[in-house]
Amino acid sequence: MWDVTIGRRVVDSGAFVSENIDLSGLTTLRVGGPARLLAECPSTESLVEVVRLLDRERIPTLILAGGSNLVVSDSGFDGVVVRVANTTVSLDADRVIAEAGAVWDEVVAQSVAAELGGLECLSGIPGSTGATPVQNVGAYGVEVGSRLRRVQLLDRRSGEVSWVDPSVLELGYRSSVLKHSADAVVLSVEFVVSADGTSAPLQYRELAAALGAEEGARLPSTQVREAVLELRTGKGMVLDPYDHDTWSAGSFFTNPVVSDEQLPQVLSVIGDLLGDVPVPQFSAAGGTKLSAGWLIERAGFSKGYPAESAPARLSTRHTLALTNRGSATTADVLSLAREVRDGVFSAFGVRLEPEPVTVGCTI
Ligand SMILES: Cc1cc2nc3c(=O)[nH]c(=O)nc-3n(C[C@H](O)[C@H](O)[C@H](O)COP(=O)(O)OP(=O)(O)OC[C@H]3O[C@@H](n4cnc5c(N)ncnc54)[C@H](O)[C@@H]3O)c2cc1C
The missing domain is CATH 3.30.43.10 (Uridine Diphospho-n-acetylenolpyruvylglucosamine Reductase, domain 2)
Structure with a gap:
C-alpha cells in the first residue's frame, strides 16, 4: 500500500x-x-x-x-x-575513487588528464560509475572488473554498508551478481590505475591498428582515449542528442557463447547458408564467443533495418544497436528486438540474449 x-x-x-x-x-x-x-x-x-x-x-x-x-x-x-546522483571523485597516484553517480566518462577523462593509466579503453561508455560493475562494462579488450580494487555496497537485505572485494561480485561477461538483482546498491567504486600514465596493454586488434601499434603495446593513456572515442563515434557509440543512431542502450544483445558441443553444428549451419566464410570467434569461459552483430547482419538484418520511416531501427552504423528514431515506444523497440532475435535463431540456431535490463517488460 x-x-x-x-x-x-x-x-x-x-x-x-x-x-x-x-x-x-x-x-x-x-x-x-x-x-x-x-x-x-x-x-x-x-x-x-x-x-x-x-x-x-x-x-x-x-x-x-x-x-x-x-x-x-x-x-x-x-x-x-x-x-x-552522488558524484564526488578523488584521485591519487595509484587509485581513483568515485561515488556511484559520477558520470563514468568524466571519471575516465579526469584519470587520463591526471596522467593515470588503465581506464582509457573504457572511454565513452555512457552512464554512471556505480553501474560499471553491475554488468562488468567492457570495451576494446578491457573489462572494468580488471580495474576494480573494491566496491562499496549498501546491502538491502541487512541495511549494512561495507566495502567488498570484487570477487564477491562474481563478475563475468556483461554480468555480475548485481545485475537483475535488487539485493545491493553500489555507493562508490575504487579503481586501480597506474601512475606512469601508460595504457593497459592493447588487446583489441582494431584499436591497436588505429594507433599503428602492436597488440600488447602500452601507449600514453591520452592517446588511447582519443583513439577509442574516435572509433566509438564512428559506430554511433558515443551519446549525441542530435544523432538518432545513439538513441539506444548500446549493444542490445550480448555476444552469444556457444558450447564446445554445439559449436560444430552452428558452424556447419553457417557454412551451408553462407559458404566458406571466416566466422569471427573468440575463446571464452563456457565455450566460444561469436559476434552477435555479425550473426544479425548475416541473418538478413542490415544496418538501418527495417526502413528509414520506422520508429525503431537498427543503427545505420552498427547492427547491434537498436535505436529510437524520435517517436518510438518501448513496444516498437521490443518488437524489433524479437524480430532480430528470432531471425538469428531461425537462420543459425543461436539464441541472442538482451544486454540491457528490462523493467516491466520482456523481450
Ligand atoms: C551509446 C551506448 C554505448 C554503450 N557502450 C557500452 C560499452 O561499450 N560497453 C558496455 O559494457 N556497456 C555499454 N553501454 C551500456 C551502458 O552504458 C552501461 O551498461 C552503463 O554502465 C550503464 O550505466 P547507467 O548509469 O546508465 O545505468 P542504468 O541504465 O541507469 O542502470 C542499469 C542497471 O544497473 C542498475 N544500477 C544502476 N546504478 C546502480 C547502482 N549504483 N547500484 C546498483 N544498481 C545500479 C539499474 O538498476 C539497472 O538495473 C552503452 C550504452 C549506450 C547507450
Missing part, C-alpha cells in the same frame, strides 16, 4: 523529489512510461537513507543512474525511482 507521506519522508532523507515523471526522459533509448515519484539522491548519505526507508516500507524501487542500460515498459514503473 502506498503511504501518502512517503514523498515528504524521502525529502527528509535528503533527496529531491519530483512527482509523475516520464521515464523516457531518463533513459538513453528515450522510451518508457511514467513513474509516480523520482527521488534524486545527491549524496551517499541520502542514497542510503532513501533506499533504507523505501525498503522498510516495502515500496517498489527502481535504482536508476544514467538510464543507458535500461528498457522500461510503456506503462512505466509504479513505485519510486531512485536516481543515483
